[in-house]
Amino acid sequence: MSRVLRISLLLAAMVTSGCGPDPWLDQPPVTLELPLTTQVLANGLTVVLVPNHAAPLITAVLAVRAGSDVEDASNNGYSHLFEHMIFQGSQAVPDASAFRDRLDALGASRNATTGVDRVTYFFTAQSSQADEALGLFAGALQQPRLASASLDKERQVVIGEFDLNESNFGFVRQRRLFQLLLGESVYRFDPLGSRDVVREVSAERLEQAHATYYVPNNALLVLSGDLTVAQGTELAQRHFGSWSEREDPALDAPAAPLPALVDGEQAVIEAPISATEIELAWRGPTEADDPEGALAGALLSSVTYQGDHIFRGLVGADGAFSATFAVYSARNLGVVRVQLSIPPGLERAVLQRLARVLKDMEAGGALDAMQLEAAKDRMFRGHLFSSSDPAQLPQLLADHWGKSSLERFQTFEDALYDIDGAAIRRFARRYLRGTPRVAVVMSSAQNIASGELDALLDEESK
Amino acid sequence: MKMLRPRALAVRRSGARGQRVSTVLWCLLALACGDPEPPTVRLGAMPTCPDLSSGCLNVGAATLDVGGVRVIYKRTPGQPLAALRMLFDNGTRGERQMWAERLALTMVQIAGPSTRTPSSWQGELDKLGAVVAFTPGADYATLSGTVAAPRAIDLWRLLREALRNPPQSQFQLDHFARLEQRNVVVRGDQPQLAAQDEAWSLLMQRTPADETASLAELSTVRAGDVSQAFGTLLDKPRITVVVVGDVLLESVRAEVEQLVGALPTMSANPFPAPAASQAGDVPGLAATAVLPYPDAPTWHIAGYFRGPPADSEDHAALRLGLAILDNRLYARIRDERGLAYTVGARPYFYRETVGYLWLSTNAPGEALPIMQTTLAELRVLAPTNSELTSARQTVRTQIFEASDTPAGLCATLADWQLTVGDRTRIDTFLTQLDTLTTARVHESLTKFLRNGAVVAAGGGSELAESQLQALLPP
Numbered sequence: 056m057s058r059v060l061r062i063s064l065l066l067a068a069m070v071t072s073g074c075g076p077d078p079w080l081d082q083p084p085v086t087l088e089l090p091l092t093t094q095v096l097a098n099g100l101t102v103v104l105v106p107n108h109a110a111p112l113i114t115a116v117l118a119v120r121a122g123s124d125v126e127d128a129s130n131n132g133y134s135h136l137f138e139h140m141i142f143q144g145s146q147a148v149p150d151a152s153a154f155r156d157r158l159d160a161l162g163a164s165r166n167a168t169t170g171v172d173r174v175t176y177f178f179t180a181q182s183s184q185a186d187e188a189l190g191l192f193a194g195a196l197q198q199p200r201l202a203s204a205s206l207d208k209e210r211q212v213v214i215g216e217f218d219l220n221e222s223n224f225g226f227v228r229q230r231r232l233f234q235l236l237l238g239e240s241v242y243r244f245d246p247l248g249s250r251d252v253v254r255e256v257s258a259e260r261l262e263q264a265h266a267t268y269y270v271p272n273n274a275l276l277v278l279s280g281d282l283t284v285a286q287g288t289e290l291a292q293r294h295f296g297s298w299s300e301r302e303d304p305a306l307d308a309p310a311a312p313l314p315a316l317v318d319g320e321q322a323v324i325e326a327p328i329s330a331t332e333i334e335l336a337w338r339g340p341t342e343a344d345d346p347e348g349a350l351a352g353a354l355l356s357s358v359t360y361q362g363d364h365i366f367r368g369l370v371g372a373d374g375a376f377s378a379t380f381a382v383y384s385a386r387n388l389g390v391v392r393v394q395l396s397i398p399p400g401l402e403r404a405v406l407q408r409l410a411r412v413l414k415d416m417e418a419g420g421a422l423d424a425m426q427l428e429a430a431k432d433r434m435f436r437g438h439l440f441s442s443s444d445p446a447q448l449p450q451l452l453a454d455h456w457g458k459s460s461l462e463r464f465q466t467f468e469d470a471l472y473d474i475d476g477a478a479i480r481r482f483a484r485r486y487l488r489g490t491p492r493v494a495v496v497m498s499s500a501q502n503i504a505s506g507e508l509d510a511l512l513d514e515e516s517k
Numbered sequence: 518m519k520m521l522r523p524r525a526l527a528v529r530r531s532g533a534r535g536q537r538v539s540t541v542l543w544c545l546l547a548l549a550c551g552d553p554e555p556p557t558v559r560l561g562a563m564p565t566c567p568d569l570s571s572g573c574l575n576v577g578a579a580t581l582d583v584g585g586v587r588v589i590y591k592r593t594p595g596q597p598l599a600a601l602r603m604l605f606d607n608g609t610r611g612e613r614q615m616w617a618e619r620l621a622l623t624m625v626q627i628a629g630p631s632t633r634t635p636s637s638w639q640g641e642l643d644k645l646g647a648v649v650a651f652t653p654g655a656d657y658a659t660l661s662g663t664v665a666a667p668r669a670i671d672l673w674r675l676l677r678e679a680l681r682n683p684p685q686s687q688f689q690l691d692h693f694a695r696l697e698q699r700n701v702v703v704r705g706d707q708p709q710l711a712a713q714d715e716a717w718s719l720l721m722q723r724t725p726a727d728e729t730a731s732l733a734e735l736s737t738v739r740a741g742d743v744s745q746a747f748g749t750l751l752d753k754p755r756i757t758v759v760v761v762g763d764v765l766l767e768s769v770r771a772e773v774e775q776l777v778g779a780l781p782t783m784s785a786n787p788f789p790a791p792a793a794s795q796a797g798d799v800p801g802l803a804a805t806a807v808l809p810y811p812d813a814p815t816w817h818i819a820g821y822f823r824g825p826p827a828d829s830e831d832h833a834a835l836r837l838g839l840a841i842l843d844n845r846l847y848a849r850i851r852d853e854r855g856l857a858y859t860v861g862a863r864p865y866f867y868r869e870t871v872g873y874l875w876l877s878t879n880a881p882g883e884a885l886p887i888m889q890t891t892l893a894e895l896r897v898l899a900p901t902n903s904e905l906t907s908a909r910q911t912v913r914t915q916i917f918e919a920s921d922t923p924a925g926l927c928a929t930l931a932d933w934q935l936t937v938g939d940r941t942r943i944d945t946f947l948t949q950l951d952t953l954t955t956a957r958v959h960e961s962l963t964k965f966l967r968n969g970a971v972v973a974a975g976g977g978s979e980l981a982e983s984q985l986q987a988l989l990p991p
Contacts, residue, residue, distance in 0.1 A: 087597045087665075109596070110921035112914070155852055159844055160903065162910020164918060179918050181910070211855035218815035219858050219877045222708050222975060326812065328706040330699065362628065362635035362689075372691040376699030396699055425640065432643035440648065440663065443598055444922050 087443055092284050093461065096291065098300040099272025103452055103461070104287035105279040107445040113185035113280040116177040116449035117196060118457055121268035122170045123246040124387055125304070128239065132248020133264045135169040136206075136213055136256060141176060142167075143205040145194035151205055154191065163188040169246040171385040173457035179446055182281040186290060189278075193294035199265060201258040213253050220247060224326050228334060228497050231322050235493035236336045236390065238314040244388050270301040275456045277449035310343065310387035318491035321508055323498075330376055331397045331498040333406070333508070339382050339389030339486050342458040351474050351482040352382030352391060357430035358422045365412050365421050369395070375405045380416075386458050391486050399498070406508065417488040420479040427479065431471055438467055573944045574920055574929060580940070583770055584777035585753040589930055589940055590769055591761045593923055599669035599762020600927035603660045603676070604935050606755040612734040617746035619653050620693055620738060621683065622660055626651040628689045629675075630682035635689070638679070647672045655867050657935045658750075663924045666763040670772055677776045683747045687740045694735055701732055708810040708974035709877065712819040719804035719970035720821040720871070751780050757934055761927040800968060803989040807982045808974035815879045816980055818888075820971035820988065824870030825961070828937045832870055833949040834961035839864050839872055840908035841900045841958070842966075845891050850876065856884040868936055872965060874988075881973070881980040889987045892966055896990065899959035908958075909950045916947065966990075 092104040121134050142165075144154040158165060158178075165178035165188075176196065180188045220226040234241045242249065276295060278287045316338060340348030359366035359380040369378040376396040383390050393413075397405045415421035441447040455464035463470075494508050578591040593599075607618055626649050629638025642649055647664035649672075664672040704710040718728060760769050802823070825831035842862040850860045857878040865871040878884040900908075920929040934940040971985045 110917050112917055112921055151852065152848070155848065156903075156907075159907040160910065162907065162912075162914040164911070164914055179914065181914055181917070184910070208853075208855035212851055212858050215815065215856070215858035215877065215879060218879045218977070219709070219817075222810070222813035222815050222817070222877075224706055329702045330706075361639060367692075370692055370695055371688070372695060374695075376695055376702070396703065426636070429636075429640050429643040432646065436643070436646045436648065439646070440598070446918065446921070 087439055089442060089448070090284075092287075094288065094291070096271065096296055098296065098298055099270075100291070100295050100298065101275050101456075101461070102287070102291045102295075103275070103277045103449075104282070104284050104291075105277070105445070105448055106281075106283055106287070107279060108281050109445060111182045111281050112179055112445070113182050113278060113282055114177065114179045114446045114449050115185065115189055115192065116175060116275075116277045116279075116453050117192065118173045118175045118275045118277075118453035119196075119269055120172065120273050120304070120457060121174050121264075122172045122457070123248070124171050124243050124310070124385065125268065126242055126248075128242050128249070130252060130256075130260070130264065131242035131245060132213070132250075132252040133256060133261060134174050134268075135246055135248045136210060136253055137199075137261050137264060138167045138169045138174050138176070139209045139213060140199055140201055140206065140261065141192075141195045143195075143202070143209060144200040145191070146198040146200055147194045148191065149200045149202075151200075154195070157191060158188065161188050165192075170457070171244060171246055171388060173453065175450070175453050175457075177449065179280075185280075185282070189290055189294050193298075196269060197295075197298050201261050201265075203258055206256075206258050206261070210253050210256070213248070214250065217247065217250050217253075224328055224332070224497060227326070228324065228332060228495050231324065232334050232336050232392075232493065232495045233390075235320045235322060235495070236316065236338060237388075238316070240311070240313050244385075244390075266301070267304050270304070271295065271298045272300050272303055275453060275461075277452050279449045280445045310341075313338070313388075316491040316493070319493075321494045321496070323496045325499070326497050327499055328497060329499070331399055331402050331496065333395045333397065333402070333494065333496050335393040335492055335494045337391040337486055337490050337492050339391040340384050340482065341389045342384050342386050342463075344387075345389075345485075346459065346463075346470070347474065347478055348482050348485060349382070349384035349389065350470055351478045352384065352389070352486065354427065354430045354434065354471075354474055355416075355420050355422070355479055355482060356381050357433055358420070358426045361426055361429065364426060365415060369405060369408055369412065373404070374401065374408065378409075384458070389486075399500070402498075413487070417483055419476070420483050422476075422479065424476060427474075427476060431474065435468060435471055438471075573947070574916070574926065578930060578940065579766075581770065583758075583773040586773060586777050587757045587934075588769065588773055589757065589759040589934060590766055591926065591930065592763060592766070593761060593926075594763050596763050596923050597665060598663055598923050599666040599760070599764050600922075600924040601662045601664075601669060601673060601676070602757075602759040602927050602931045604757040604759070604931055605658045605660075605750045606656075606757065606935060607658055607750060612731040613738060613742065614746065614749070616694075616697070616731075616735045616738050617742040618658060618750055620690060620697070621743045621746040621750065622651040622653075622658055623693050623697075624684040624686075624689055624743065625660065625676075625679045627693070628684045628686065630679040631684050631686075632678065632682045638675075641675055642672075645671055645675070647675075649676070655865075659931065661924070661927070666923075669760070669762055669764045670768050673769075673772045677772065680747070680751065680776065681779055683744065685740050685744060690738070690740055690743060694738060697735060698732065701735075708808065708813045708976075709817040709819075711808055711810075712817045712972045712974035713875075715806055715808060715974070716819040716821050716970045716972040719806065719972065720802070720823065722802075748781075753777060753780055753782070757931065759927050759931045759934070761923045761930065802968040802970065803986065803991075804970040805982050805985040805989070806970075806972045807980060807985070808972065809976060810974055811976050813974075813976040815877055815977050816881050816973050816975035818874075818876040818878070818881070818885070818971065818973045818985070820874040820969055820985075822872035822874070822966055822969035824864065824872050824965045827866060827868055827870055828939075828942070830949075831961045831964065833946050834953050834958045835870060835872065835965055836864050836912055837905065837908045837950065837953060838895070838900070838958045838962040840911050841904045842874075842891065842895060842962070844904065844907065844911075845895075846874075846876075846888060849887050849891060850878070850884050854883070854887070856880045856887070860884070860888075866932060866936055870965075872969075874971070877975075879977050881978055881984060885980075885984045885988070889984075892988060893990075895959070895962045896966055897963075899955040902955060905953075905955050905958060912950055913947065916943070 090106050094102045143151045148154045161180055161184040163178045163180035167176040178188050233244050342349050358364050369375045379394045381392050441451045581588045628635040645668055649662045652659045662672050824835050839862045846860050850856050860876045862874050920926045930940045933943045971988050973980055
């Protein structure tokens, strides 16, 4: 079934200070038309086709609900390692070098990512080469070749990826923060995986994971670019039509509850860095339980970047180098996070200022209606710009699908503009005010001792 | 005066909601029924663009002189978005001037004109549905905007207002200078970025004292410096405007004239035009360094090679050569041996092309000799025909991928105009991809994979500086 999706590109009237009416006053909204077709193949694979002939390119994205959220301590890293193995060939092209050479010869730019909610494989190729590229991807996804030699080699690559990340102090800090926040469930928020699991996993265990999650009724295919709906339908059917439907991995089942959180848990990490880095985190809204809260949190994050929001006052000549407030929501996990980068010696002053800012934000976001509306417009603009880009749109669709459903993409504008001040206050009450908080301090010298951080924040916020 | 947002929202929402609801219903119906025979779809506002399909990027583009300012204009009928770029060919200048210009344009982007508050500026952009960005560059600075095509001229007017009434707040200046300072300071904490920065400094023959002095200059920039920077940036011969989108030429011309007419004529810009190509000025440059980061579990190696001027015939050959090198390094070090997560080679498209090599590995004793052998082979033997064929496809896909939206095409045309001096050379370049031989690619690699700098930063396994020196031929 197909439709042309129309979403308004912008709004109309404005009157601004001192400048009189702006020229776009009373002009009608501009609409962006997305020729978006959604189909479900007989095997349950959802296929979205988006013709766009701006360039002789086709972008393909195949997403599978198999990120870290479906893992536990014993298999954290399977999704990520398997994502790597897809590029090691298929039953049809078992030689890894030959598989790579064929993709290289097509000039296809390709990659894959593993996230909390999904694993996403994608390529962009010239339209004349896309059929063959899609065939290679489809073969590897449905019938991968998990040879031991390839696996041993690729697990070294993933360990190299661990090392790469762990040589970044920001990653080390984040991992510790999430450990404090999520306890033994931290693996669900760690798509990179566990080093020990990756070291020891066998090909047989990966095959089992593949058999469980890599089923068409648990996947989304998006084809965008220089193709017609008829061509896209034929491509999807030919390359994915014989993929056998199997039992649904039941990802919609209620997620396992997170362990109880100990309020005020802190870690101090000494590291040879130039600034003092302080991070605070709270458990945030999830897309499954509180989609309104997730959107309200994202909007509040956006507001804190506006020049006149109180959060910006943390940065300046006598303050922090940088300060961010961010809310990230996955299907079953959510995090509210404050990050501060502070010149040594100013830690206490900045924390005292932060305490006052947080107190105001806990009371309702510390924002006015104009700031909220501007944040909505900005977020919607980003949504539209990504929608108009033939390479970005498939990723955007996969993101909405992974977190919730395709309907989330379709209804995004309504949901966004339905968020009002009351929704922001509900967010603040539920996720900030009086809720357990954890913190990590990283500094070259221990300028802030363990436990002192909370004392500083609590004292100021009373 | 207060902004009347509720009214604006009412207009927007009433105009869009009905259409959207019907779309959602159709989508749900499709999911429920699994209709295997979708009807033919009208392509709506996404028309076929013949330019890229014909393998060319410049078809239909024009260059105009509007009051002494170069304007590149390309109409893309029916495209929903339009892109604007204003490029400042700000040339070589001292560190203080560089920071002042950078902060000046950052303030325009984020804080807007002195006639508005920052929140009013951002509010206007949000209401217009526009994105404005500032990008500093090695050769030139860019102020860019993207917006719905029917609103392109409105966005231009906002930018014009900001440039004619530049922001002057010392508070904002301190805020943005602080963020810049942090960017510089914190990069040194990360071995991967430290390796890149140090290799770049060595290539450019800068010393640690130069870098310290640069940071010190940043903290001395005052509002007066920023005001002066606007004066030198807005020197008409140094400005290029690029517009890509469904925008009428007459409107673009009129708007640029309005901006240009208000600019003073500068008798002499105190900051000289970009120097001529420096390629080959440092023969035998073979600089290396090892930066220990004892806590890091892996090594990050970054190397830069001086390449040809971007307007040289060698440019396309080197670009293909680096694509071949990239494939070989990835295949041999990562895909065949699992010795690295990330490894590769790519060009930087500056007025003097720079070749960039990178490798992050916890096994430098095994990976670096493979990199050395791979570089040495390409200096001695021509690549194969199949490698060249793959490289052509890869580079062509990269160019098209970067140019398939108005914003992307705007950036591509601007890059080629400001880097090569002629936007039409992108099509010459695309044609060259098919005509260059393996011998020509080999010649370029032999010539340019020499003068360079390689730095390793990190920890873990043993790594000796001699292993880096081996990457650079005597």
